[in-house]
Each structure stands twice: as structure tokens, then as C-alpha cells.
Amino acid sequence: MARIGVISISDGRDHVHARNSEFIQSKQDELVRSLKQAGHEVVVGDDLVATNTLATSVARKVAASEVDVTVFYYAVWAFPHFTMLAADATRSPLVLVASTDPTEPGLVGMLAAGGALDQIGRSHTRAWGAPDDTELAEKISVHARAAAAVSALHGSTFGRFGGRPMGMNTAVANTDQWQRQFGIDVEEIDQYELVLRAEKADEAEAKHAREWIERHAAGVHYDGKKLTPELLERQIRSYMAVRDIIAERNLDFSGIKGQPELTEHFATMDVTEAFLNDPYDWNGPKKTHVCATEADMDGALTMQIFKSIAETPVLFADVRHYHADRDIWDLCNSGQHATWFAARSDDPAENLAKVNFYPEVFFFPAGGASVQHIAAPGQMTLGRLTREDGQYRLQLMLGEFESYDEATNKVLMDQSTPEWPHAFARLDAPGEVFLSKFGANHIHAIPGDHRAALRAVTEQLGIRLDEWTRG
Incomplete structure (x- = not known):
């Protein structure tokens, strides 16, 4: 999950600290145990902070462990300047946590420390509760993730x-x-490199992959023109080429322009992008690699953050159509959707049994297969990083993916492009608000409600949050 530093702050009077140290230690031990049970790695300060020198030295050691977030824990009244010194020694986000045991003034210590941090503009989050309270552990976990x-x-x-x-x-x-705000470098790669690598890729693996797809998919609909075994293998070799470039250049996430050069003269990248985003391929389980179609940089950045929060593949789609009569959105984009979304199963065969590989439509003369399915139903967090006047904002909402009977699904798909993947989404955002305010044509989604963690992401990045709900 995350690496969390825990530092307990105490009273600076020797006789008071001596009286309180056992109490503080017992509360800290319970909090650490609770965080570990939540799945986190915990780095504990090597001493309770009861002097100015310890405030600095303990915090520096915890910071050296490269923790994702640092918890300052207040089980008792604590001298606020210890917090200030410790905060200066770490650059990670801070969560100030107070014990609510009424026998000691831990809340007072947290409020005094938090106020002092406010005065110097050091951002932080505050939480309180019993150290073994699962709700407290979850609140800390949200900020840690x-x-x-x-x-x-x-x-x-x-x-x-x-x-x-x-x-x-x-x-x-x-x-x-990107470099200044997020610390991300951008490696520019010509698409011709992909073409050259694909032409030289292992034919035996490409054939094995094609047969694996044919064996597990709901259907591979060859038409002898836009989709042939040879064209499907070209798409598979493109995936292999990108996979090798990712490994050679140590790429953490990526995007492929595709249109118009590759889609006009080589093949679509639908198969490549779908399987890069999947947690498996024909060789077995693998790590997902975020890859955005149309080399959408902010889309890929959104997906990379969403992936870290949810630890699942991330949907990439166009906002294709709004069925106003049903209050349903058709999120549909060529063949980009990871096949995992068809059933959201750990078993690729279960997902692929709902996936069809259709000949590409008239937009793409080079041909190849589109990766078609309907996303499995369930609660989803949807959104995207967009920019207004050069400044980033996260546009965020909750929604629900829906699927219907076969006839209704067909009617809905046929109104747009039935050969492409679809996610039928009911959004918390009113249609008029969404269409008036959303800052891109691409949107992204992950299963479950992850809005709390994404709110914390915006706070830590210092960017604006536009969260839409009904009512």
C-alpha cells in the first residue's frame, strides 16, 4: 500500500515526559499495529520526541526512509515547537493525529501544533480517534495512498x-x-521505431498470441480485408515492439499517437493499448502499463494516478454520446478499453469470453482488430486532469456502469459504433453541467469510490478540485 512514518511528540519537561512516556508508547504501538493491519509498511521514529534535538534527528531518520507520508502523533500535550522542527526535517505530506483518550490532552497538543503549522503555511491534514479505530486507520490510509x-x-x-x-x-x-509540477520526464519516440520493431518481432510468439486470442475470445471476426490473421499478428507484434521499448527505455507509462499515420498505413494500436493496460497477456500475469491512445498526455497522467490509487487497470474512453432519455452516457473509444473491464476478473479467460475482435471501421484504412466488449456493471470513480488557463484541475465524479439485456445493449451500441468497446455510465454529474464544464473529450474510470484519496491527491499536488454531484 504505502510507507508511513510515525513520530510521537511529547511534553518537553523532563519530569512530565518521564511520567507520560509509557502511556505514549502504548498508544503509538496500537496505532502502528492498526496501520500495519491495514496493509502499510510503517517506519517508526527511533525515540519519542521530548527535546528540540530529538525533533530534528528523529524526523530526519524517518525522512531518510523515503516515507510517503509522515504521521505526527499526539497522545498527550506536546510542545508545539517540536512539531515545527520535525516538520522542517521532512518533506513528505504531514498528518497530525490526536488520541481522543480524555485522560491526557492529546487533542490540545494537535491543535496547538496544527495552528503553528498554519501560521507558516505548512499544509497538513488532521485526524483523531482511538489508535486502534479502523476509521482512523482508513483516514490515514487515504492520505498515505x-x-x-x-x-x-x-x-x-x-x-x-x-x-x-x-x-x-x-x-x-x-x-x-510536467517536470516542475510532477517531476515527470517525457521521452519522445518516433512511431517509425514501433513499425521497425514490429516487423522484426518474434513470429512464433505472434502466432501463439493470435491462437490464444482465438481460443479465448468470444469471437475473432475475420473478413478477409480489414481483419485477417496476418493483420491481427501485425497488431500483436506492435504490442511486442512497444513492450520491448518500454523495458529498454524504462518507461513508466506511455501514449501512442496512432492517428493518422499508423491507422492509415500500418494498423491500429487497439490490441497494443488494450493488452498493455491489462494485468495479463498470452504469457500470463503481468504488471499493467498505462498506455493512452492518441498519445493523450493528460489522459495518461490521470490514468497513472488512478492506477496507483485503485491498483487496477484504468478505463480510457471518449465521451461518445448522452442518451438523455435514459440519463446514460456511452463511453466509447475505438478499441482502447483493457479487456479486464469486460468482467473485471483475475482470470483472463473469463474476461475474454465477453470480448469480440471485429474488423476496424472506415476511419482506419490500414485495418486490424478493434477490441469490443461492454464494461461490466458496478460503481466507478470517473474523472480527468484538465487545464484551464494553463492551470491543472481534477474534474471528478462518482458513477455507475450499467449493462442491460442483449437486445437493449445492441440498440444502444448500434446508435454509435457497435464494433468498439462501450461503457454505459450513469454519472452523478448532471448532463448539462458535464457538457458545459468538462475540459476534454477523453474520460477515465476505476472501480469503486476513490474520491477521498483523489481529493487528497489534489491537496498534495496543489491543484484545483472540481467535484460534481447531483443535488
Whole structure:
């Protein structure tokens, strides 16, 4: 999950600290145990902070362990300047946590310390409760997961295959801003490298992969023109090529322009992008690799954060159509959806049994397969990082993916592009608000309600949150 530092702050009077130390230690031990039970790695300060020198030395040692977030724990009244010194010794986000045991003034210690941090503009979060309270552990966990997602961006590399697709300004971000604000480097890779590598990729693996897909998919609908075994293998070799480039250049996430060069003259990247985002391929389980179609940089950045928060694949889709009569959105984009979303199963066969590989439509003369399915129903967190006047904001909402009987699904799909994957979504955001305010044509989703962690991400990144709900 995350690496959490825990430092307990005490009273600076020797005789008071001597009286309180056992009480503080017992409360700290319970809190640490609770956080470990929640799945986190915990780095505990090597002493209770009862002097100014300990405030600095203990915090420096915890910070040296590269924790994602640091908890300052207040079981008793604590001298506030110890918090200030400890805060100066760490650069991680801070969570000030108070024990609510009424026998000691832990809340007073937290409030005094928090006020002092406010005065110097050091941001922090506050929490309180019994040290073994699962709700307290979850609140700390939310901020720890957010901090882990934010810290994982720093030092990472985004691989951009190709440039701006079809004049799409929202797919291109300022690389200087990415480096300054998120600590991300951008590696520019020409799409011709992908083509060359694909032509030289292992034919035996490509054949094995094609047969694996044919064996497990709901259908591979060859038409002898837009989709042939040869074209499907070309798409598979493209996946293999990108996979090798990712390994060679140590790319953490990526995006492929695709249109129009590859889609006009080589093949679509639907198979490549779907399986990169999947937690498996024909070789077995693997790590997901966020890959955004149309080299959408802010889309990929959103997906990378969402992936860290949810630890699942992330959906990438166009906001294709709003069925106003049903209050349902059709989220649909070529073949980009990871096959995992078809059933959200750990078993690839269960997912692929709901996936069809159809010949590409008229948009893409080079042909290949689109990866078609309907996303499995369930609660989803949806959103995207967009920019207004150069400043980032996270546009966030909760929603529900829905699926219907076969006839209704067909009617809905046939109104747009039935050969592409679809997610039918009921959003908390009113349709008029969404269409008036959403800052891109692409949207992203993860299963479950992760809004609390994503709110914490915006706080830690210092960006605006636009959260939409009904009512």
C-alpha cells in the first residue's frame, strides 16, 4: 500500500515526559499495529520526541526512509515547537493525529501544533480517534495512498510515441510544466521505431498470441480485408515492439499517437493499448502499463494516478454520446478499453469470453482488430486532469456502469459504433453541467469510490478540485 512514518511528540519537561512516556508508547504501538493491519509498511521514529534535538534527528531518520507520508502523533500535550522542527526535517505530506483518550490532552497538543503549522503555511491534514479505530486507520490510509501516488510520479518517465494527434490540443501538455509540477520526464519516440520493431518481432510468439486470442475470445471476426490473421499478428507484434521499448527505455507509462499515420498505413494500436493496460497477456500475469491512445498526455497522467490509487487497470474512453432519455452516457473509444473491464476478473479467460475482435471501421484504412466488449456493471470513480488557463484541475465524479439485456445493449451500441468497446455510465454529474464544464473529450474510470484519496491527491499536488454531484 504505502510507507508511513510515525513520530510521537511529547511534553518537553523532563519530569512530565518521564511520567507520560509509557502511556505514549502504548498508544503509538496500537496505532502502528492498526496501520500495519491495514496493509502499510510503517517506519517508526527511533525515540519519542521530548527535546528540540530529538525533533530534528528523529524526523530526519524517518525522512531518510523515503516515507510517503509522515504521521505526527499526539497522545498527550506536546510542545508545539517540536512539531515545527520535525516538520522542517521532512518533506513528505504531514498528518497530525490526536488520541481522543480524555485522560491526557492529546487533542490540545494537535491543535496547538496544527495552528503553528498554519501560521507558516505548512499544509497538513488532521485526524483523531482511538489508535486502534479502523476509521482512523482508513483516514490515514487515504492520505498515505494519495501521497504514494503523488511521490510515484516524481522521477518517472512518460514515453510519447508520435506527437499531437489530429490537432488535439488537450492531448498535449507542456513538458516543462510536467517536470516542475510532477517531476515527470517525457521521452519522445518516433512511431517509425514501433513499425521497425514490429516487423522484426518474434513470429512464433505472434502466432501463439493470435491462437490464444482465438481460443479465448468470444469471437475473432475475420473478413478477409480489414481483419485477417496476418493483420491481427501485425497488431500483436506492435504490442511486442512497444513492450520491448518500454523495458529498454524504462518507461513508466506511455501514449501512442496512432492517428493518422499508423491507422492509415500500418494498423491500429487497439490490441497494443488494450493488452498493455491489462494485468495479463498470452504469457500470463503481468504488471499493467498505462498506455493512452492518441498519445493523450493528460489522459495518461490521470490514468497513472488512478492506477496507483485503485491498483487496477484504468478505463480510457471518449465521451461518445448522452442518451438523455435514459440519463446514460456511452463511453466509447475505438478499441482502447483493457479487456479486464469486460468482467473485471483475475482470470483472463473469463474476461475474454465477453470480448469480440471485429474488423476496424472506415476511419482506419490500414485495418486490424478493434477490441469490443461492454464494461461490466458496478460503481466507478470517473474523472480527468484538465487545464484551464494553463492551470491543472481534477474534474471528478462518482458513477455507475450499467449493462442491460442483449437486445437493449445492441440498440444502444448500434446508435454509435457497435464494433468498439462501450461503457454505459450513469454519472452523478448532471448532463448539462458535464457538457458545459468538462475540459476534454477523453474520460477515465476505476472501480469503486476513490474520491477521498483523489481529493487528497489534489491537496498534495496543489491543484484545483472540481467535484460534481447531483443535488
